[in-house]
Amino acid sequence: MQNNVLGVLKEHENKLLTIWSQILQDSGSGDGAMEEEESKEFASLFLSALAKSDEKNEQSQEFEKVEDLIVGISSSRGKRGFSPRENAQYLLSFKEAASQILSELIKDPAQLYEANLKFSAILDNLMIMTFESFMKGREDVIARQVDEISEISTPVIAVWEGIVALPIIGTLDSSRTQTVMENLLQQIVDTGSSIAILDISGVPAVDSLVAQHLIKTVSATRLMGAECIISGIRPEIAQTVVHLGIDLTGITTKASLASALQTAFDMLQLSVVKRRKIVD
Amino acid sequence: MTTTTNNKEEALILREQDVVPLRNRVKEYGVKIGMSILNQTKLITATSELVRNLLKYGGGGKVIIESVSNGRDNGVRVTFIDNGPGIADIDLAMKDGYSTGKSLGLGLPGTKRLVNEFDIKSELGNGTTVTITKWKNG
Numbered sequence: 465m466q467n468n469v470l471g472v473l474k475e476h477e478n479k480l481l482t483i484w485s486q487i488l489q490d491s492g493s494g495d496g497a498m499e500e501e502e503s504k505e506f507a508s509l510f511l512s513a514l515a516k517s518d519e520k521n522e523q524s525q526e527f528e529k530v531e532d533l534i535v536g537i538s539s540s541r542g543k544r545g546f547s548p549r550e551n552a553q554y555l556l557s558f559k560e561a562a563s564q565i566l567s568e569l570i571k572d573p574a575q576l577y578e579a580n581l582k583f584s585a586i587l588d589n590l591m592i593m594t595f596e597s598f599m600k601g602r603e604d605v606i607a608r609q610v611d612e613i614s615e616i617s618t619p620v621i622a623v624w625e626g627i628v629a630l631p632i633i634g635t636l637d638s639s640r641t642q643t644v645m646e647n648l649l650q651q652i653v654d655t656g657s658s659i660a661i662l663d664i665s666g667v668p669a670v671d672s673l674v675a676q677h678l679i680k681t682v683s684a685t686r687l688m689g690a691e692c693i694i695s696g697i698r699p700e701i702a703q704t705v706v707h708l709g710i711d712l713t714g715i716t717t718k719a720s721l722a723s724a725l726q727t728a729f730d731m732l733q734l735s736v737v738k739r740r741k742i743v744d
Numbered sequence: 745m746t747t748t749t750n751n752k753e754e755a756l757i758l759r760e761q762d763v764v765p766l767r768n769r770v771k772e773y774g775v776k777i778g779m780s781i782l783n784q785t786k787l788i789t790a791t792s793e794l795v796r797n798l799l800k801y802g803g804g805g806k807v808i809i810e811s812v813s814n815g816r817d818n819g820v821r822v823t824f825i826d827n828g829p830g831i832a833d834i835d836l837a838m839k840d841g842y843s844t845g846k847s848l849g850l851g852l853p854g855t856k857r858l859v860n861e862f863d864i865k866s867e868l869g870n871g872t873t874v875t876i877t878k879w880k881n882g
Binding site: 637668675704 | 781840
C-alpha cells in the first residue's frame, strides 16, 4: 500500500469517472457518448496500469498500452475538430479529478504531496504525447489539403480542337513549374494539339525566376512542335517585366485569354463569324 | 533628408514557403499607405527577387519591413539581411546578365530599376545586406 499509493485509485474508478465527466461538462469541452466511451476505456486501462506498476518500472508494458490509447484518442479528437485548448483540458481535468480523490484518501500532507507529484509526472508525460499526436492529426489534414491543392491547381483545358489552355493561379515556384510543364506537355501529346495557351492572369507577380520558368515552358512546348502563347499579362506586370529587363520578345504574348484564343484561331486558319439573321 | 519610421516588423526567412507570406505582408504595407497597383507590383516583384537571392545565395536570413516617411511622401522600406558567403564583386553582381547561379542574372540590377532607393553592402564571409525603398509617388 505504502509502496503503491496510486494503485488505490483503481478502487475508486467509478467515482473518478463521475468527477472527471462532471469537470469536462462544466468546462464545456465534452461531446457526449463517444467521449464517455473513450474516457471509460482510458481510465480503466490507466488505473490498471498504475495498480500493476511499482516505483521501479513505470515504463512497463501496461503503460505502453495507455500511451497508444491516448495517442489514438487525441489524434481522433484533433480530426473531430476539437481545439488544442479542449484537447489539453481533457487530460488536465482527469488530473484534477484524480487529485481530488487522492486528497480525500490520503490525510498525511507529506504523503499526499508525494503521491500528487508522482501522479503529475506520469500524467505530464502523457500530456506531451497528446500534444504531439494532436498536432500530427492536424498536420495530416494540412498535408492532404496541400496535395489536393497542387492537384487541382494545374488543370489543362482543351478549348478547341488543337488548342489547349492552362490557367496558372498563384505563385510559380520550381516544383510547381515542373508539374505545370509535365501536365501541359502530356496534354499536348494526348490531344494532338498544336497550340498551347498559358494564362497568367492569376499570377500575382512575375519576377525573373517566374519569367525564366515561363521561357523554359515555352521552349519545351516548341520542342514538341507546338506553339505557345502567354496570355493574361496585366498592365502593371508588363511594366514590371520591362523594368526588370526580362526579354520576352521571342514569345507571343497577349493581354487576355480572349485575344490569345483569337490569335490561335488565326494560326489554325479558323474564323468566328456572326450568323446572319434570316429575314423574310 | 531625414526619414522617420512609422511601423516596423521583422520576419525570418528560412524556407521557400516563407516567400509568399512575406510578399503579402509587404503588399499590405503598400496598400496601407495607398500605393498604386503599379508601384505595389514593382515593390513586391523587387521583394520577391531579393528574398529568392536571400534563400538561394545567403541560405536564409532576416527581413525587416518598415513604413517610412520623409515629410513629403510615404513609402515602404524593406531590408534583407543574410549571413551567407557575401558577394565578391558588387559591381559585377549589379551587371545585367551576370549570374553565379543558373538564373537570368537580372535579379539585382532589375530590382534596382524597380525601386527608388537601393543600397547594397556585402563583406566576404560576413553576409549581405540589401535595403530598398519604394515611395508612394516614386
